[in-house]
Amino acid sequence: MAKTYENLYERLCSFENLHLAYRKARKNKRHKKSIIEFELLLEENLLQLKHELETMTYDPRPMKQFVIRDPKTRVISASAFRDRVVHHALCNIIEPIFDKAFIYDSYANRKGKGTLAALNRFDYFVRKLSANGKLLPNAKDNNQIFGYALKADIRHYFDSVDHEVMMRVIGRRIKDEKLLWLIKKILDNYNGEKQHNAQGASIGSGKGMPIGNLTSQFFANVYLNELDYFVKHKLKAKRYIRYVDDFVILDASKEKLESYKPAINAFLKTIKLELHPQKSKVVPLQSGVKLLGFRIFYNYKLLKRSNARRIPHRVQNFIELYADGIMDTYEIFESMEGWNAYAMHGNTYRFRRALMKKLYKSLNRIDAKIGNSFA
Numbered sequence: 001m002a003k004t005y006e007n008l009y010e011r012l013c014s015f016e017n018l019h020l021a022y023r024k025a026r027k028n029k030r031h032k033k034s035i036i037e038f039e040l041l042l043e044e045n046l047l048q049l050k051h052e053l054e055t056m057t058y059d060p061r062p063m064k065q066f067v068i069r070d071p072k073t074r075v076i077s078a079s080a081f082r083d084r085v086v087h088h089a090l091c092n093i094i095e096p097i098f099d100k101a102f103i104y105d106s107y108a109n110r111k112g113k114g115t116l117a118a119l120n121r122f123d124y125f126v127r128k129l130s131a132n133g134k135l136l137p138n139a140k141d142n143n144q145i146f147g148y149a150l151k152a153d154i155r156h157y158f159d160s161v162d163h164e165v166m167m168r169v170i171g172r173r174i175k176d177e178k179l180l181w182l183i184k185k186i187l188d189n190y191n192g193e194k195q196h197n198a199q200g201a202s203i204g205s206g207k208g209m210p211i212g213n214l215t216s217q218f219f220a221n222v223y224l225n226e227l228d229y230f231v232k233h234k235l236k237a238k239r240y241i242r243y244v245d246d247f248v249i250l251d252a253s254k255e256k257l258e259s260y261k262p263a264i265n266a267f268l269k270t271i272k273l274e275l276h277p278q279k280s281k282v283v284p285l286q287s288g289v290k291l292l293g294f295r296i297f298y299n300y301k302l303l304k305r306s307n308a309r310r311i312p313h314r315v316q317n318f319i320e321l322y323a324d325g326i327m328d329t330y331e332i333f334e335s336m337e338g339w340n341a342y343a344m345h346g347n348t349y350r351f352r353r354a355l356m357k358k359l360y361k362s363l364n365r366i367d368a369k370i371g372n373s374f375a
Contacts, residue, residue, distance in 0.1 A: 006175045006176050007176060008093050008094070008174070008176045008179050009176050009178035009179045009182075011093055012053070012089055012090060012092075012093045012179065012182070013050055013053045013054050013089075014050075015046060015047070015050055017089050017092055017093070018046045018049055018050055018085065018089050019046060020088075020089075020092060021085045021086070021087075021088035021089035021092060022038075022042070022046060022085045022088075024088045024092075025081065025084045025085045025087075025088050026039075026081075028334070031330070032081075034080070034081040035081055038081050038082065038085075045082065046085075049082060049085060049086065053086070053089075053182070056178065056181060058086070058182070058185065059185070060079065060080070060083045060086070060185060060186060060189040061079075061080040061082070061083060062189075063077040063078055063079055063080075063189065063190070063210060064077070064078045064080075065077050065078075066078070076210070076211060076212060077190065077210035077211075077212075077213075078210075078212070079189075079210070079213055083186075083189075084213075084214065086182075086186075087186065087213060087214045087215045088214060090179075090182060090183070090186070090215065091214055091215065091218050093179075094174065094179070094218075095218060097173060097174070098173065098218075098221070098222055098225075099111075101173075101225065102221060102225055102228070103225070103228045103229070103232055105121060105228075105240055105241045105242065106221060106224075106225070106228055106242050106243075107121070107241065107242065107243045108217065108220070108221065108242075108243045108244040109217040109218060109220075109221060109244075110221070115243070115292055115342060115345065116345055118241055118243050118291075118292060119291070119292060119294070119296070119301070119345055121241055122241055122248065122250075122289075122291060122296065123296075125239040125241070125250045126145070126147065126250065126285060126296075126298060128239070129146070129147040129239065129250050129251070129252060129285075130145040130146045130147050130285065130298065131146070133145050133298055133299075134146055136286065139286075142298065142299055143286060143288075143297040143298045143299055143300075144286040145285055145286055145298050146252065146285070147250060147251070147252055147284070147285040148250070148251060148252070148253070148254045148257055148282055148283065148284055148285065149248050149249065149250050149257070149282070149283055149285060149289045150248065150249040150250075150251075150257040150258075150260055150261065150280070150281075150282050151248050151279075151280070151281065151282075151283060151289055151290060151291065152246075152247055152248070152261070152264070152275055152276070152279065152280035152281075153245050153246045153247070153275075153276050153279050153280065154224075154245040154268065154273050154274070154275060154276060155273070155274050155275065155276040155277070157220070157244070157245035157273065158208060158209050158210070158211050158216065158220070158245075159207070159208045160207065160208070160272065160273055160274075161207065161208060161209050161219070161220075161223055161273075162206070162207055162271070162272040163184070163187045163188070163206050163207065164206070165223070165271050165272055166187065166219060166222070166223055167180065167183070167184060167187075169222060169223060169225075169226060170183060170219075170222060186215050187209070187219075190208050190209055190210055217244075220244055220245070221244075223271070224242065224244075224245065226271055227242070227247075227264070227267065227268065227271075228240075228242060230264070230267045231247075231249065231260075231264065234263075234267075235260055235263060235264075237249045237251070237260065238251075239251065241291075243291075243292060246291070246292065248289065248291055250285075254282055254284075257282045258282055261275065261280060261282075285298065286298075288302075290304055293307045293342070294345070294346050300346075300347045301345065301346035301347055302346060302347060303343065303346055303348055303351070308351065311339060311343075311355065312355065312358075314339075315336075315355060315358065315359050318332045318335070318336075318359070319359070319362045319363070319366070322363060322366060323366050329363065332359070332363075336356070336359065340352055340356075
């Protein structure tokens with residue numbers, strides 16, 4: 001039986017924990033207006049949050065919604081900064097508890113994991129499965145190796161997460177009623193389609209989590225840990241990697257991987273999810289496997305075509321926002337630094353160099369027109 005935890009709420013509400021949460025929430029975002037305003041009365045704001053949490057009068061503020069097209073249209077819900085502090089305060093307390101139960105090959109939003117670790121693990125599995133790149137008979141190049149991958153993801157995952165199932169999964173380990181109250185408050189604050197109780201009061205949507213919230217990223221791993229255990233312990237798949245709702249299983253047998261699909265889909269329905277029918281298929285390793293924005297072959301990694309098309313549009317958008325005075329160079333290069341750190345995991349040197357050259361030239365041209373000196 002899994003170990004359970006009580007009496008956690010007092011630790012969550014401590015000033016020390018809230019101050020640590022504030023420092024984490026502001027990281028790399030200190031120039032934001034909402035954070036500057038919060039810092040002007042930092043101690044007072046943290047003490048107010050502490051009081052609201054201790055008296056259980058805390059209510060998250062309504063999320064701000066905005067639409068992004070990158071390339072598909074998505075609605076993003078952003079929490080107020082004070083609520084992001086609470087999210088960090090919660091994760092400070094419960095993340096170490098749940099992380100112990102996560103499988104080794106769950107890679108999203110975990111210390112010591114991440115995109116690079118997932119890609120390296122995939123390469124390791126491919127080498128083991130293909131006997132270090134053993135080629136197929138009559139291979140035309142040195143990427144035509146043995147083995148198959150079931151590449152899959154979950155349909156509308158963040159919109160489909162069921163709050164009742166989530167609370168049941170969390171409740172197996174967390175027995176602190178006040179902490180469970182706070183978790184439900186956070187889940188119910190999502191701007192989905194609202195439900196109401198018999199008295200007509202709003203009780204949240206009952207489904208879905210906002211993309212981007214720290215708690216959403218953490219809860220995503222808690223929820224899909226159920227899938228991880230099913231794949232590892234029921235199906236006994238040896239080579240399985242999951243990154244949020246994107247996962248891959250490798251095997252020498254195409255038939256075995258095909259048999260996994262209906263079994264996984266049947267299990268997912270028990271937690272009110274389902275596989276994406278178009279994005280869940282078995283492919284030979286020699287054809288390249290699409291994972292984490294790359295198409296991965298034995299000897300190299302390419303950016304997916306959609307990613308390669310998307311980033312020049314994003315750069316052009318940055319240039320236009322800079323020309324209009326909406327973005328500054330700090331914000332542009334902070335964003336590009338993150339993308340470059342990701343893209344350099346693949347064979348992208350020339351592509352990245354050409355993209356940055358265009359960006360520098362465009363910013364210099366704009367500055368020349370208005371008399372600035374950008375360098």
